[in-house]
Amino acid sequence: MRDTATDEGYVTADGRKIGGVAMEMKNITLRFGGVVAIKDISFDIRWGEVRAIIGPNGAGKSSMLNVISGFYHPQEGEVIYKGYRRPKMRPYQVARTGIARTFQNIALFEGMSVLDNIMTGRLHHMSANLFQQAFWLGKASREEHENREKVEKIIDFLEIQHIRKTPVARLPYGLKKRVELARALAAEPSILLLDEPMAGMNVEEKEDMSRFILDVNDEFGTTTVLIEHDMGVVMDLSDRVVVMDYGKKIGDGTPDEVRNNEEVIKAYLGVAHD
Amino acid sequence: MPDTLLFAMEATLNGLTAGVMYALVALGFVLIFKASGIFNFAQGVMALFAALTLVGFQSGQIPFSHLINAMFGTRLHHFGWNMPTLLAIPATVVVMILLAILVERFILKHLVNQEPIILFMATIGLAYFLEGVGDIMWGAEVKALDVGLPKGMSMAVDEMTFNWFGYGFYIDRLELWAAGIAAILVASLTIFSQYTKQGRALRAVADDHQAALSVGVSLRFIWVLTWSIAGIVALVAGIMWGSKSGVQFSLSLIALKALPVLILGGFTSIPGAIVGGLIIGVGEKLFDFFMQPIIGGATENWFAYMLALVFLLFRPQGLFGERIIERV
Amino acid sequence: MLYREAGDFKTSYVADSQTFPIKFDRYGYYFLLGFAFLVVPLIINDYWANAIVVPFLIYTIAALGLNILIGYCGQLSLGTGAFMAVGAYASYKMMTGFPDLSIIFVIILAGFVTAAVGVLFGLPSLRIKGFYLAVATLAAQFFLIWLFTRQAWFYNYSPTGMISAPTREVFGVPVTGPRASAVSMYMICLCFLVSLAWLARNLTRGTLGRQWMAIRDMDIAAEIIGVNPLMAKLTAFAVSSFFIGISGALLFTVYLGAAEAGEAFGIDKSFLVLFMVIIGGLGSIFGAFAGAAFLIVGPVLLKLLLVNTLGWPTDLAAHLEIMIIGALILVFLILEPHGIAALWRTIKQKLRLWPFPY
Numbered sequence: 017m018r019d020t021a022t023d024e025g026y027v028t029a030d031g032r033k034i035g036g037v038a039m040e041m042k043n044i045t046l047r048f049g050g051v052v053a054i055k056d057i058s059f060d061i062r063w064g065e066v067r068a069i070i071g072p073n074g075a076g077k078s079s080m081l082n083v084i085s086g087f088y089h090p091q092e093g094e095v096i097y098k099g100y101r102r103p104k105m106r107p108y109q110v111a112r113t114g115i116a117r118t119f120q121n122i123a124l125f126e127g128m129s130v131l132d133n134i135m136t137g138r139l140h141h142m143s144a145n146l147f148q149q150a151f152w153l154g155k156a157s158r159e160e161h162e163n164r165e166k167v168e169k170i171i172d173f174l175e176i177q178h179i180r181k182t183p184v185a186r187l188p189y190g191l192k193k194r195v196e197l198a199r200a201l202a203a204e205p206s207i208l209l210l211d212e213p214m215a216g217m218n219v220e221e222k223e224d225m226s227r228f229i230l231d232v233n234d235e236f237g238t239t240t241v242l243i244e245h246d247m248g249v250v251m252d253l254s255d256r257v258v259v260m261d262y263g264k265k266i267g268d269g270t271p272d273e274v275r276n277n278e279e280v281i282k283a284y285l286g287v288a289h290d
Numbered sequence: 291m292p293d294t295l296l297f298a299m300e301a302t303l304n305g306l307t308a309g310v311m312y313a314l315v316a317l318g319f320v321l322i323f324k325a326s327g328i329f330n331f332a333q334g335v336m337a338l339f340a341a342l343t344l345v346g347f348q349s350g351q352i353p354f355s356h357l358i359n360a361m362f363g364t365r366l367h368h369f370g371w372n373m374p375t376l377l378a379i380p381a382t383v384v385v386m387i388l389l390a391i392l393v394e395r396f397i398l399k400h401l402v403n404q405e406p407i408i409l410f411m412a413t414i415g416l417a418y419f420l421e422g423v424g425d426i427m428w429g430a431e432v433k434a435l436d437v438g439l440p441k442g443m444s445m446a447v448d449e450m451t452f453n454w455f456g457y458g459f460y461i462d463r464l465e466l467w468a469a470g471i472a473a474i475l476v477a478s479l480t481i482f483s484q485y486t487k488q489g490r491a492l493r494a495v496a497d498d499h500q501a502a503l504s505v506g507v508s509l510r511f512i513w514v515l516t517w518s519i520a521g522i523v524a525l526v527a528g529i530m531w532g533s534k535s536g537v538q539f540s541l542s543l544i545a546l547k548a549l550p551v552l553i554l555g556g557f558t559s560i561p562g563a564i565v566g567g568l569i570i571g572v573g574e575k576l577f578d579f580f581m582q583p584i585i586g587g588a589t590e591n592w593f594a595y596m597l598a599l600v601f602l603l604f605r606p607q608g609l610f611g612e613r614i615i616e617r618v
Numbered sequence: 619m620l621y622r623e624a625g626d627f628k629t630s631y632v633a634d635s636q637t638f639p640i641k642f643d644r645y646g647y648y649f650l651l652g653f654a655f656l657v658v659p660l661i662i663n664d665y666w667a668n669a670i671v672v673p674f675l676i677y678t679i680a681a682l683g684l685n686i687l688i689g690y691c692g693q694l695s696l697g698t699g700a701f702m703a704v705g706a707y708a709s710y711k712m713m714t715g716f717p718d719l720s721i722i723f724v725i726i727l728a729g730f731v732t733a734a735v736g737v738l739f740g741l742p743s744l745r746i747k748g749f750y751l752a753v754a755t756l757a758a759q760f761f762l763i764w765l766f767t768r769q770a771w772f773y774n775y776s777p778t779g780m781i782s783a784p785t786r787e788v789f790g791v792p793v794t795g796p797r798a799s800a801v802s803m804y805m806i807c808l809c810f811l812v813s814l815a816w817l818a819r820n821l822t823r824g825t826l827g828r829q830w831m832a833i834r835d836m837d838i839a840a841e842i843i844g845v846n847p848l849m850a851k852l853t854a855f856a857v858s859s860f861f862i863g864i865s866g867a868l869l870f871t872v873y874l875g876a877a878e879a880g881e882a883f884g885i886d887k888s889f890l891v892l893f894m895v896i897i898g899g900l901g902s903i904f905g906a907f908a909g910a911a912f913l914i915v916g917p918v919l920l921k922l923l924l925v926n927t928l929g930w931p932t933d934l935a936a937h938l939e940i941m942i943i944g945a946l947i948l949v950f951l952i953l954e955p956h957g958i959a960a961l962w963r964t965i966k967q968k969l970r971l972w973p974f975p976y
Contacts, residue, residue: 085842086842087838087842106841106846107841107842108841108842108843108844108846108847111843112844116843117842117843119839123836123838123839123842124835124836124839125831125832125834125835125836125840126835126836127831127834127835127901128828128832128835132828132831135825135828136829136832136840136843136845137843138825139825139828139829139843139844139845140844142825144824144825146821146826146853146857149820149821149824149825149826150817150820150821150857151817151820152820152824156820156824157632159825160823160824160825161631161632164631165631168631199843200843203843203844
């Protein structure tokens with residue numbers, strides 16, 4: 017899945033291959049009425065890396081993620097994805113280009129079982145038409161079972177076999193977060209977006225989640241973009257970090273570079289260290 | 291002046307007065323929606339129920355007499371006295387307040403935090419229940435309602451328009467009164483919500499449930515209050531419609547007409563309810579007037595809904611509603 | 619311990635995702651099917667067919683359709699009556715226009731016509747939600763009924779404004795018109811119901827069903843993970859209207875024989891089917907059966923008790939019925955929003971442990 021970017025990537029200290037540029041955000045500006053949520057931000061995401069976006073509350077991180085996943089359309093700037101400028105698309109079309117995400121406030125389908133929730137993640141791997149489905153003809157039932165097997169692998173991977181058939185509404189918070197990750201993974205995305213995957217978790221759950229994020233990246237080489245509040249976690253997990261404040265980018269680089277950046281220390285670490 | 295134009299003008303005027311009636315029902319919807327986010331489908335049946343109760347009190351009917359007769363073989367019917375209107379109206383108001391308390395106690399309290407669609411379906415259930423109760427309590431036959439409002443053709447309007455155009459418009463005096471009473475009702479509701487403590491609490495709840503709760507507003511009290519006010523508005527609407535065309539089941543169907551009114555006006559705006567009511571009233575009369583020769587009559591049955599449907603496609607939040615921003 | 623799943627292990631995902639994973643249920647289902655197809659035709663008489671069984675079968679089809687739209691896809695519709703009318707009038711026009719066309723095809727085609735109309739009125743659902751959409755479907759209800767009562771082409775300019783179904787045969791047996799017997803009416807409705815229930819089950823267990831439920835549970839999130847809301851909502855409208863159209867066509871051709879749109883397919887029909895769905899259980903195939911059975915059998919029983927046994931006046935019994943139905947809707951929404959289907963599941967859960975609950 018290498019692309020047209022000039023830079024061919026590198027190998028990290030722990031031996032993972034980081035590829036060329038997968039997605040490039042160019043001069044993105046997003047406004048809601050008079051409020052500027054994102055102001056002229058540019059950065060790129062490389063194949064195979066864990067890229068973090070951090071910043072204090074209201075810095076515009078979630079808006080940025082919403083721009084990447086196509087839910088918000090920026091007034092200015094462009095998104096270059098796999099070497100091409102991405103036209104204005106509906107969110108479901110963006111999802112079909114291989115971008116999957118989780119949500120800050122869990123957005124699982126409460127009325128469905130864990131299994132069904134994860135199966136929805138695979139919907140664009142299934143193409144049986146209405147009539148094939150209605151009569152459960154060849155393709156429909158074959159697809160269903162092939163995809164079920166893929167989903168079972170993810171269920172095993174995330175260690176949620178025991179709650180397979182449980183309605184999501186009955187799950188505790190931490191497990192819901194994990195099911196949401198499973199649903200996103202089921203799509204076999206090129207880029208995985210995680211919106212505060214560890215918000216509201218206790219230390220143990222955070223460790224579990226970190227392990228899963230790293231394992232996913234290791235195992236499938238999935239390019240991961242995550243937003244996080246918890247500085248420590250971010251620094252351990254990510255290859256490169258974008259720091260935002262008041263809708264502007266104030267830092268971009270490896271965790272070490274960012275940690276030593278004057279402006280970042282002033283704006284983020286010094287002020288809103290919680 | 292050509293006749294068509296004159297007839298169209300008359301249709302417009304009639305539409306305006308009909309629109310006031312729609313607006314009256316829509317007003318009840320808006321009140322409840324603002325305070326509790328519930329789309330009260332039962333508003334029309336509440337108007338029917340209120341009118342039935344009023345007639346029942348006036349004529350001294352014994353409530354549930356049919357049921358009692360059937361169960362015990364008695365022949366109860368009337369108490370044998372007539373209650374004066376001035377006494378019957380406050381008595382009906384008391385009944386509507388009681389109804390509000392019961393609704394809060396037995397329904398709303400148990401449905402807090404449910405999805406709007408469930409609440410909506412619950413009010414459909416309430417509508418059926420109330421309709422059944424009203425029929426059993428007072429009997430289902432068509433009843434005449436007379437609270438002493440003047441009826442019949444307004445000579446003043448007839449004369450005035452005859453002097454102007456050489457053609458007298460027909461307007462029912464009852465409808466002129468209805469317009470006046472609606473105006474008074476809206477004015478007093480506005481004064482109530484702006485200048486009284488309960489009114490402020492009501493607006494606070496409408497604005498933000500959680501915030502209102504946290505400063506000590508009792509949500510349950512507010513619900514009883516709004517449902518009581520909506521009950522009183524329903525009574526007024528019931529009196530108007532009942533005086534015009536008798537108290538009967540079709541009265542509850544006007545509630546359905548109020549839905550498109552709300553779509554046009556926006557669900558949270560009192561002026562919107564009135565303007566929406568007038569637009570629909572005038573619109574359906576004029577549409578019928580011009581289209582009848584081409585596609586046949588009785589277009590009033592659907593015109594309002596179709597108008598609302600078209601409107602929804604272009605401006606889902608209504609004329610006065612606020613724009614909805616979606617978030618994740 | 620009669621009803622149990624212990625020891626009934628699944629060794630493949632195919633076996634795990636079948637319709638009745640528990641053996642006992644599966645046999646119960648085969649037994650019911652056998653009973654419905656082999657025993658009932660032998661014992662059914664005109665009274666049972668007309669009062670309970672045939673209306674139950676027909677309304678179950680409508681309830682299945684509406685349940686797909688409301689229970690699975692979360693789109694509220696109050697236009698069921700009118701969509702049934704579309705099915706009825708489409709079948710009438712085809713029966714009179716093409717007398718040689720088999721009644722089976724007529725009814726299926728009527729379903730497709732209704733599906734098309736349903737999609738048309740479902741288009742607003744892309745922009746509007748909840749009770750706003752309910753108002754849009756009310757537009758369908760009132761406009762279509764007006765169309766069928768005021769535009770004479772639809773009722774072939776008959777002076778009464780009524781439509782009446784001519785006699786049509788399947789394998790030489792009349793199933794519509796005055797000569798149709800109770801058994802033939804029952805059998806044609808049963809065949810349609812069983813096939814449609816099977817289709818509904820297939821549609822709701824696959825990827826389409828999951829897309830509908832995703833839209834129902836959280837439409838924005840569903841779109842972001844890749845559900846095309848246009849496709850999901852319109853297919854739900856199409857499938858739902860197809861079912862409802864067939865139900866309307868059967869109601870008119872087989873059951874009523876003659877109908878007038880305002881009378882037979884008014885807004886009260888919309889509410890009746892909606893109540894079946896709520897009482898039976900939103901988002902459940904079984905719920906459609908349970909709800910239809912409840913609201914068809916309940917009033918008959920109530921009337922038997924009040925009018926025939928206690929001798930109460932009919933109108934009083936009718937009012938009591940309205941009141942009870944309204945109260946039941948409230949009780950179900952408050953205590954058990956998933957209806958009889960959920961109650962049934964609870965009972966089965968208890969049975970699984972019976973007689974050793976600890």
